[in-house]
Amino acid sequence: MTLGAAVLLLAVGCLQPPAPIEVTGRTMGTTYSVKFIPPDRDFDAKPLQQEIDKRLVEINQQMSTYIPDSELSRFNQSKAGDWFPVSPQLAEVVQLAKQINHESGGAFDVTVGPLVNLWNFGPDHHPEQVPSDEAIAAALANIGDDKLEVRLDPPALKKSVDGLYVDLSAIAKGYGVDKIAELIAESGRKSYMVEIGGEVRAAGQKPDGSPWRIAIEKPIPGARAIQEVVELSNQSLATSGDYRNFFEVDGQTFSHTIDPKTGRPLAHTLASVSVLHQDCGSADALATTLMVLGPDRGYNWAEEQKLAVLFLIRDKDGPVVRRTSLWPNAGE
Known part of the structure; x- marks a missing residue:
């Protein structure tokens, strides 16, 4: 190989885009994965991963039913009647949930939490057993989208019965994906893939154009x-x-x-x-x-x-x- 050919190969190699970087971790009782195209081969992903972890901790602290002092847990423990101040993010997710509830004729209902717990699929673990008809009827008395109100300015939630219990597990992971995708985009990355517990959002293309x-x-x-x-x-x-x-x-x-x-x-x-x-x-x-x-x-x-x-x-x-x-x- 001549010197000119070697220089040409080296130049072509330098023009190749950097391979995707992947950062992973745990959140919301599952795992997350973020892949993105860095601006150069020397890009340090640690600061960005710290921001990802920080954002996910914030979302968990707002919407988890597994964290006793989260915003949602404190709302679930509150009494009926008064507006309960929450973050704009929690109000936004509850508003989206209520919108889909309305559009689907009640098929999507985040107030189903008491039943999720009763059937052993929530944070209140008990032996796997089929609850009685009486227990199901008692839980149903506290369920219904019409028992939950939300306002965005100032952001707050209100319940009409003390036993109302909101469970956002069917929407929070997807919302978390959106927020991390926004974070990656804000960092200047145009090509990325964000996944939390199987829910995925992608933008742009991989380095080979696919x-x-x-x-x-x-x-x-x-x-x-x-x-x-x-x-x-x-x-x-x-x-x-x-x-x-x-x-x-x-x-x-x-x-x-x-x-x-x-x-x-x-x-x-x-x-x-x-x-x-x-x-x-x-x-x-x-x-x-x-x-x-x-x-x-x-x-x-x-x-x-x-x-x-x-x-x-x-x-x-x-x-x-x-x-x-x-x-x-x-x-x-």
Whole structure:
């Protein structure tokens, strides 16, 4: 090789964009992953990760039901009647939740917390057992979006019954993804992927010009397998399913998603729902909404709302049936 050729190869190598940087950690009882394209090969990601961790701690302190002194926990412990001051962020999330509740006819209801706890899927752990009809009826008396009010200026929440208990677990991870995505964008990064507990938001492209590719799991309990791959660019993806968080009693399976109308875990054949949306908070909440609505009502509602949705439905003969609404072609 001549000296000129070596110099040319070196120059070409220097023009290659830097590889993505990944930072990871734990938050909201799960893990997070952030990948982004750095401005140069010498970029120090530690200060940015410190900002990510700080922002996630703030969101947890606002919205967690597992932290006794979080804003949400203190609201849940408060008495009915008076406006309870909260952060603008918590008010924003509750307002979005109430909007989706209204649009879905009550299928998405963040006041379902007492039932989540009653069925052993919240912070108030107890032995896995099926609650009595009387206990379910008592919990239902404290549930209902109409019992929860929100205002944005000044930000505050109000409950009409003492027993109201708000659980944001079906929207907070997606909201957290959005806030971290905003943080990454504010740092000047135009290409990134943010994931918290399986909820994802991506922007831009990878260094080779290809979009970020996200795998959707097959709804198989106790196993990890890919159903299909979705290409994401300037979009969010959230999935809700019945195959990860559940318990069994006398051969019957009880999923963690509770129907706010019946007070019981879902009992239909819809195994999982994946939603593509502009923001991840909405995608997260809509995935749960569609799980509650089920394979038929959920599909019809997704079509009405013009949502991009992948439904994976259990057939009575065993295989999973794929049904879509405005869903892009699966990646290879």
